[in-house]
Amino acid sequence: xxxxxxxxxxxxxxxxxxxxxxxxxxxxxxxxxxxxxxxxxxxxxxxxxxxxxxxxxxxxxxxxxxxxxxxxxxxxxxxxxxxxxxxxxxxxxxxxxxxxxxxxxxxxxxxxxxxxxxxxxxxxxxxxxxxxxxxxxxxxxxxxxxxxxxxxxxxxxxxxxxxxxxxxxxxxxxxxxxxxxxxxxxxxxxxxxxxxxxxxxxxxxxxxxxxxxxxxxxxxxxxxxxxxxxxxxxxxxxxxxxxxxxxxxxxxxxxxxxxxxxxxxxxxxxxxxxxxxxxxxxxxxxxxxxxxxxxxxxxxxxxxxxxxxxxxxxxxxxxxxxxxxxxxxxxxxxxxxxxxxxxxxxxxxxxxxxxx
Amino acid sequence: xxxxxxxxxxxxxxxxxxxxxxxxxxxxxxxxxxxxxxxxxxxxxxxxxxxxxxxxxxxxxxxxxxxxxxxxxxxxxxxxxxxxxxxxxxxxxxxxxxxxxxxxxxxxxxxxxxxxxxxxxxxxxxxxxxxxxxxxxxxxxxxxxxxxxxxxxxxxxxxxxxxxxxxxxxxxxxxxxxxxxxxxxxxxxxxxxxxxxxxxxxxxxxxxxxxxxxxxxxxxxxxxxxxxxxxxxxxxxxxxxxxxxxxxxxxxxxxxxxxxxxxxxxxxxxxxxxxxxxxxxxxxxxxxxxxxxxxxxxxxxxxxxxxxxxxxxxxxxxxxxxxxxxxxxxxxxxxxxxxxxxxxxxxxxxxxxxxx
Numbered sequence: 146x147x148x149x150x151x152x153x154x155x156x157x158x159x160x161x162x163x164x165x166x167x168x169x170x171x172x173x174x175x176x177x178x179x180x181x182x183x184x185x186x187x188x189x190x191x192x193x194x195x196x197x198x199x200x201x202x203x204x205x206x207x208x209x210x211x212x213x214x215x216x217x218x219x220x221x222x223x224x225x226x227x228x229x230x231x232x233x234x235x236x237x238x239x240x241x242x243x244x245x246x247x248x249x250x251x252x253x254x255x256x257x258x259x260x261x262x263x264x265x266x267x268x269x270x271x272x273x274x275x276x277x278x279x280x281x282x283x284x285x286x287x288x289x290x291x292x293x294x295x296x297x298x299x300x301x302x303x304x305x306x307x308x309x310x311x312x313x314x315x316x317x318x319x320x321x322x323x324x325x326x327x328x329x330x331x332x333x334x335x336x337x338x339x340x341x342x343x344x345x346x347x348x349x350x351x352x353x354x355x356x357x358x359x360x361x362x363x364x365x366x367x368x369x370x371x372x373x374x375x376x377x378x379x380x381x382x383x384x385x386x387x388x389x390x391x392x393x394x395x396x397x398x399x400x401x402x403x404x405x406x407x408x409x410x411x412x413x414x415x416x417x418x419x420x421x422x423x424x425x426x427x428x429x430x431x432x433x434x435x436x437x438x439x440x441x442x443x444x445x446x447x448x449x450x451x452x453x454x455x456x457x458x459x460x461x462x463x464x465x466x467x468x469x470x471x472x473x474x475x476x477x478x479x480x481x482x483x484x485x486x487x488x489x490x491x492x493x494x495x496x497x498x499x500x501x
Numbered sequence: 502x503x504x505x506x507x508x509x510x511x512x513x514x515x516x517x518x519x520x521x522x523x524x525x526x527x528x529x530x531x532x533x534x535x536x537x538x539x540x541x542x543x544x545x546x547x548x549x550x551x552x553x554x555x556x557x558x559x560x561x562x563x564x565x566x567x568x569x570x571x572x573x574x575x576x577x578x579x580x581x582x583x584x585x586x587x588x589x590x591x592x593x594x595x596x597x598x599x600x601x602x603x604x605x606x607x608x609x610x611x612x613x614x615x616x617x618x619x620x621x622x623x624x625x626x627x628x629x630x631x632x633x634x635x636x637x638x639x640x641x642x643x644x645x646x647x648x649x650x651x652x653x654x655x656x657x658x659x660x661x662x663x664x665x666x667x668x669x670x671x672x673x674x675x676x677x678x679x680x681x682x683x684x685x686x687x688x689x690x691x692x693x694x695x696x697x698x699x700x701x702x703x704x705x706x707x708x709x710x711x712x713x714x715x716x717x718x719x720x721x722x723x724x725x726x727x728x729x730x731x732x733x734x735x736x737x738x739x740x741x742x743x744x745x746x747x748x749x750x751x752x753x754x755x756x757x758x759x760x761x762x763x764x765x766x767x768x769x770x771x772x773x774x775x776x777x778x779x780x781x782x783x784x785x786x787x788x789x790x791x792x793x794x795x796x797x798x799x800x801x802x803x804x805x806x807x808x809x810x811x812x813x814x815x816x817x818x819x820x821x822x823x824x825x826x827x828x829x830x831x832x833x834x835x836x837x838x839x840x841x842x843x844x845x846x847x848x849x850x851x852x853x854x855x856x857x
Contacts, residue, residue: 312835315798319806362796362829363777364813401756401776420757421719440718442671450675457720473718479668 150388151287151349156218160350160391160413162434162467168459168496169217170489171289174475175210176222180482182209193238197224200273207278211286213482214489217469218287218350221278221343223271225293225354228335229302231267232259242306249305249313256324262335264342271339272346279347290348292340294355294396295332295377296370302328311360318361318369325369333373337380344382344390352393352415353377359398366402371409378410393436397474400425407432418473422461434467439488441472444480448487455491464499506744507705509642512574516706516747516769518790518823524815524852525573526845527645530831531566532578535838538565549594553580556629563634567642569838570845574643574706577634577699579627581649581710584691585658587623588615598662605661605669612680618691620698627695628702635703646704648696650711650752651688651733652726658684667716674725681725689729693736700738700746708749708771709733715754722758727765734766749792753830756781763788774829778817790823795844797828800836804843811847820855 150157155169177183186206190196197203207222226244230236235247250256264272278288293301301307303314317325340351358370374394382390395415399406403425406414413434416425422438429435443454455470462468470492476485506513511525533539542562546552553559563578582600586592591603606612620628634644649657657663659670673681696707714726730750738746751771755762759781762770769790772781778794785791799810811826818824826848832841 310798310833312798312801312833315796316801319796319799319810320802359775362774363780365796366775398754398775418718419715419722419754424719440671440675440721442666442668443675445668445672446676454675477666477668 149284151282151284153217153286156469157287157350157389157391159467159469160393160434160436161389162431164466164500166497166500168462168468168470168492168499170470170492171216171218171220172210172472172476172485172488173220175214175216175220175485176206177476178478179476179480179485180209180213194224194236197222197227198270200270200277203270203274204277204281207274208281210485211282214486215493216286216489218289219278219282220289220352221271221275221291221348223274223291225291225297225356226301227268227271228262228292228332228339229298231262231264232302232335234302239306243308244301245306246301250302250328253324256327259328259331261331262338264339268339268342272342275343275346275348287349288347289350289352289393290340290343291352291354292336294353294358294370294394295329295336295373296358296361297354297356298332298336299325299328300357302332311357318365322369329369329373333377336377340377341380341382344385348390349385349388350391350393351381352395353411355394355396355399358396363402366396366399367405370396371402371405374411375409393469395436403428413467413469415471416473422458422468423463426462426467431467434469435462436469436471438471438473441474441477441480444472444476444484444488446484448484451484451487452491452495455488456495459492459496459499462499466500468499470496505640507638507640507643509573512825513643513706513745513747515823515825516749516790516792517745518787520822520856522853522856524818524824524826524848524855526826526848527572527574527576528566528828528832528841528844529576531570531572531576531841532562533832534834535832535836535841536565536569550580550592553578553583554626556626556633559626559630560633560637563630564637566841567638570842571849572642572845574645575634575638576645576708577627577631577647577704579630579647581647581653581712582657583624583627584618584648584688584695585654587618587620588658588691590658595662599664600657601662602657606658606684609680612683615684615687617687618694620695624695624698628698631699631702631704643705644703645706645708645749646696646699647708647710648692650709650714650726650750651685651692651729652717653711653713654688654692655681655684656713658688667713674721678725685725685729689733692733696733697736697738700741704746705741705744706747706749707737708751709767711750711752711755714752719758722752722755723761726752727758727761730767731765749825751792759784769823769825771827772829778814778824779819782818782823787823790825791818792825792827794827794829797830797833797836800828800832800840800844802840804840807840807843808847811844812851815848815852815855818855822856824855826852
């Protein structure tokens with residue numbers, strides 16, 4: 146794989162707050178159910194998990210949104226739960242109910258038996274997808290690799306499913322913090338191995354999705370989520386073949402803790418739409434770039450509303466570098482693709498004024 | 502109804518930041534499914550809604566937690582959706598799925614036809630419950646009345662149910678803000694009439710539950726939730742028979758906006774557990790009291806963990822007045838009542854040290 150910078154490197158430059166002629170944009174879950182071609186490929190694959198585990202089809206869906214829209218980055222198509230699946234918990238998807246595990250962590254001996262995942266042995270399908278996507282991208286735009294945060298993965302591993310009130314993990318957090326830290330330690334080491342393997346396979350930036358960190362108290366967030374993210378950032382490859390590999394950390398619902406997050410070793414923080422981007426910028430100063438943060442619900446309206454609201458996000462960040470435009474969370478399956486087109490066009494058309 | 506202060510007025514004094522010998526405590530949803538006696542009364546009533554609409558049984562369940570625990574306040578047993586029900590939307594509860602409306606707001610003419618609710622005509626069962634509860638309390642502890650915030654009520658009125666991604670209301674918010682403001686104006690006027698009627702019937706403090714305000718961007722929160730709460734606070738009775746009637750505003754997920762919330766006309770802000778109480782206190786200064794904010798999941802553990810974590814919340818607020826101890830959200834139905842007992846005892850035993 147060539148180590149030269151991609152032809153369009155605005156995304157990578159913005160992440161390290163270098164000057165760019167405009168604000169780069171990609172959208173979380175850009176390869177997803179709002180695209181008819183994605184649904185077609187998924188049907189062909191069988192289940193969602195079959196799609197994730199097939200490098201050829203994962204490459205196909207990763208590239209689909211780039212064929213439609215002039216996005217400034219591609220993101221690996223995969224699931225955040227590949228690590229616990231590789232640990233043997235048995236990931237499956239209940240129709241209409243999201244991810245589940247056949248064998249959630251319940252007993253102390255199950256927790257003591259957890260092993261750090263060897264990506265080469267158990268997650269080869271992801272690394273193959275990364276290589277194939279890089280080849281297919283032909284160095285046009287950079288490829289983002291990703292992982293769930295240890296706390297977020299542990300939520301699923303302990304609860305056995307998403308969309309819960311987190312009673313099981315919180316019971317463990319408050320009553321048996323030692324057990325939870327055991328899970329988080331093994332998971333954090335697995336995340337490091339996984340992201341470094343993605344970087345070695347060609348990922349040019351990495352993102353850590355801390356989807357459930359925002360469900361914690363500040364003290365618990367610092368101890369059970371942030372501390373493990375910090376350790377991961379310290380152990381990630383800084384560069385590959387001389388190119389810096391920036392890291393983005395996204396704690397959904399973490400807007401109250403941006404100052405602490407800015408110290409975790411990330412180059413950029415993704416923020417959800419509840420945080421005012423201008424206020425966030427004043428709080429983090431020049432320590433990190435910011436990614437975000439249009440409310441995904443805006444994409445359910447019309448192109449003119451999308452353009453108006455995109456311009457408000459640009460204005461809220463203001464002049465200067467260090468902004469990657471994105472949504473504040475994944476794009477909804479009910480989004481008309483023409484609204485995504487309007488968003489990308491609006492960001493590209495309106496943002497140069499902020500980079501003069 | 503007598504206008505004299507209740508024998509235990511620590512709660513009312515703490516809300517206006519007057520000195521108290523200890524930190525008063527009550528818990529959101531204290532009359533609820535974690536209590537076997539509540540479940541018994543509810544079964545007797547028929548449905549949840551039948552229970553809300555029966556002043557005699559609503560009085561009974563309001564008093565149940567006070568018979569068990571030395572709580573410093575009672576809260577009217579009712580539902581936040583009584584106003585839209587009184588507007589004719591047809592509230593019902595689907596088993597295991599929460600509240601629904603038979604006739605959610607869909608068409609512009611339905612919105613234009615909305616009328617401000619006359620509590621005497623349509624919510625007499627609530628006002629009767631307030632009077633009966635006051636009689637039954639015999640002035641031992643104060644009674645809290647409450648309402649949902651206009652934005653939170655509008656979420657249910659437009660979506661037709663809880664637990665949604667708020668696609669319908671957000672589509673309206675961004676594409677037809679005029680229509681949403683029409684709904685919010687009528688609802689805000691209804692909330693004022695409703696809370697003032699509760700005050701006239703005997704409520705000694707009122708709380709506005711802005712359960713879904715935290716799902717908004719800051720700009721949208723200010724325009725569509727906070728502005729209407731502000732107008733409500735301006736129009737609420739300040740006193741009844743010479744006694745001040747303090748107001749508590751609770752925007753769940755509103756920790757980023759405490760400075761703005763502190764200006765809304767509330768005496769106290771309730772905060773969820775994601776906000777550090779000490780940091781919140783520094784941010785709001787002496788403008789408002791604070792209520793909160795133990796993570797309700799802590800009540801799923803054991804009495805010793807509950808006591809340890811309660812002491813952390815007390816320490817986080819620190820010395821001085823203006824703290825009402827509570828959870829950061831409603832108590833879970835899976836809570837062992839003995840943990841609630843441990844919590845109340847811990848607050849009463851440990852808090853005098855912070856009031857010397």
